[in-house]
Amino acid sequence: xxxxxxxxxxxxxxxxxxxxxxxxxxxxxxxxxxxxGRAEAxxxxxxxxxxxxxxxxxxxxxxxxxxxxxxxxxxxxxxxxCDPVTLELHNDQLVLQELAPNAIxxxxxxxxxxxxxxxxxxxxxxxxxxxxxxxxVRLPVPPQVSFASINAVRGRAVNAAMPxxxxxxxxxxxxxxxxxxxxxxxxxxxxSAAGLPLVSGVWFSGQGDxxxxxxxxxxxxxxxxxxxxxxxxQHHAEARCVPVPAVYQPxxxxxxxxxxxxxxxxxxxxxxxxxxxxxxxxxxxxxxTAWRRRELQRITLVFPExxxxxxxTQAGRWQFWRRAELPR
Numbered sequence: 001x002x003x004x005x006x007x008x009x010x011x012x013x014x015x016x017x018x019x020x021x022x023x024x025x026x027x028x029x030x031x032x033x034x035x036x037g038r039a040e041a042x043x044x045x046x047x048x049x050x051x052x053x054x055x056x057x058x059x060x061x062x063x064x065x066x067x068x069x070x071x072x073x074x075x076x077x078x079x080x081x082c083d084p085v086t087l088e089l090h091n092d093q094l095v096l097q098e099l100a101p102n103a104i105x106x107x108x109x110x111x112x113x114x115x116x117x118x119x120x121x122x123x124x125x126x127x128x129x130x131x132x133x134x135x136x137v138r139l140p141v142p143p144q145v146s147f148a149s150i151n152a153v154r155g156r157a158v159n160a161a162m163p164x165x166x167x168x169x170x171x172x173x174x175x176x177x178x179x180x181x182x183x184x185x186x187x188x189x190x191x192s193a194a195g196l197p198l199v200s201g202v203w204f205s206g207q208g209d210x211x212x213x214x215x216x217x218x219x220x221x222x223x224x225x226x227x228x229x230x231x232x233x234q235h236h237a238e239a240r241c242v243p244v245p246a247v248y249q250p251x252x253x254x255x256x257x258x259x260x261x262x263x264x265x266x267x268x269x270x271x272x273x274x275x276x277x278x279x280x281x282x283x284x285x286x287x288x289t290a291w292r293r294r295e296l297q298r299i300t301l302v303f304p305e306x307x308x309x310x311x312x313t314q315a316g317r318w319q320f321w322r323r324a325e326l327p328r
Contacts, residue, residue, distance in 0.1 A: 002298040003252055003287070004220075008047045009260025009272070010303055010327060021269065022326055025276055029284035031324035033291075033299060037310025044307035047258050048149055048229075055216040055233050061208020062229060063136050065216075069232035070130035074210040078142040081206035082127065082135040083150055084112070086197040087179065093157040096203060098150065104133045104199060108187045112199055119181050135202065145171050147205045155266035163204070171204075178202055212236075225256035248286035250295060257283070303327050 012018040045053060052060045063079035084104060086097040104112075109132035117127045124140035145165035153161040163171040179201045182188060188198045218239035223230065226244050234241035244255065257279065263271035290296045291312065302309040306327055316322070 001250070001253075001296050002300070003255065003296060004300040004302060005255045005257065005283075005287070006050075006302040006304065007260070008050075008258040008303075008305060009262075009264045009275075011305060012264065012269075017269070021273065022328070024273065025326070027276065027280045027284065027326060028324065029280055029288045030301075031326050033284060033288055033301060033312055034310050034327055035324040036316040036319060036322045037299070037301065037312040038316075040309050040311070042302065042304065042307055042309050045304040047227075047261060047304075048151070050304040051219070051230060051233060054219045055237070057214070057216065060206075060229065060233070061210070061212060062206025062232075064208045064210035064212070065232040065236055066134070066206070066228060067128070067130065067136055068210075069228070069235040070134070072128065072130050075126075075138060076210055078139045078207065078209055080137050080139065080143075080147070080204045081150070082137045083203045083205070084109075084133060084135055084199045085150075085201050085203050086199070087158070087201040090157075093159060095156060096150075096153050096158050096201075097197065098154050099133055099197065099199065101131075101133055103197065106132045108191075108199070109133065109135075111187050112182060112185060115181055115185055116178065119177070137204075142209070143167055143171065143207070147207060149205050150203045151261065151265055153203065154262075155268075158203075175201065175204075219256070220254040223254045223256055224252050225258070227256070227258055230256060230258075247282040248290070250290065301327075 012021060043053070048060065052058060061079075063081045064074040066081070067074045067079065084099055086099060087094045088097055089095075109129050113127045113129055113135060117125070126138040127135060128138075129135045143163075144167040145163040147163055148161035162168070162175075182199055182201065188200070191198055216233055216236045218234055218237035219230065220239070222240040222242065223234060224242045224244050225231070231241040244257065260272060260275045263269070263275060287296065287299055291299055294314065298311060298313050300309060300311045308327060
């Protein structure tokens with residue numbers, strides 16, 4: 001039995017923070033698996049790029065894919081993700097905070113989207129929401145801008161990640177309009193009185209046309225992963241995507257672990273540290289035990305962000321010269 005584990009969210013952008021984190025982490029099983037494995041260089045890729053490459057495209061059309069996976073057949077045209085967010089003022093800059101999945105009620109979502117639909121009806125925009133906190137918009141013509149992924153701006157100032165391209169200034173103005181529509185809405189008055197985070201803006205990303213020009217390929221016939229975009233790709237490719245169990249279970253062949261991206265992108269070192277320590281207990285140590293019992297013949301650990309993967313086979317039992325080490 002073989003297993004391939006693809007992991008994301010390992011490296012901090014600040015070298016000093018990254019070095020300190022590696023010193024503090026206690027991951028002996030991961031270090032053993034990595035140190036004893038046969039090294040192989042792979043293309044460096046962030047999560048979105050890795051998933052797009054697996055699917056056989058340069059860029060994933062996230063918005064229509066997610067809609068289709070939610071059971072709603074997208075109308076033909078150009079779609080955008082339109083994620084509701086909280087924009088907080090810190091040191092004279094607006095910082096984006098993503099709202100929790102259940103942070104907005106169905107009634108709040110419907111009321112806010114109705115306000116946006118009314119405001120942009122003359123422009124031909126069509127909003128929809130398969131779930132209260134999951135918004136999309138169909139545009140009459142494709143925008144002449146590029147949008148940064150919400151993953152790139154979560155917990156950060158939005159100024160450096162605003163839309164870029166020939167129509168950039170127009171889209172900056174549209175974002176300001178949306179902030180005003182939402183800020184003045186009675187839903188936010190009620191949320192403010194209740195001490196809840198405001199729905200003070202949206203973040204556009206994931207542009208894509210429907211129907212797709214070319215079909216997507218699956219990451220694998222069956223993948224265990226929690227990311228909704230991974231699930232959408234697998235759904236479109238008519239392959240399976242199973243939620244990741246809390247702990248290692250025999251029989252898993254392809255596992256994608258990207259939950260560490262959330263605390264990493266949100267600049268939450270405590271949460272990031274706790275996440276990797278939990279993976280040591282729940283996954284790396286049981287994987288090593290299964291390999292030592294010969295229940296697993298091959299374990300491949302893939303870190304696309306580092307451009308590295310290592311494969312541990314049963315031959316690793318006799319390669320004593322290879323020392324335990326963490327990915328770097």
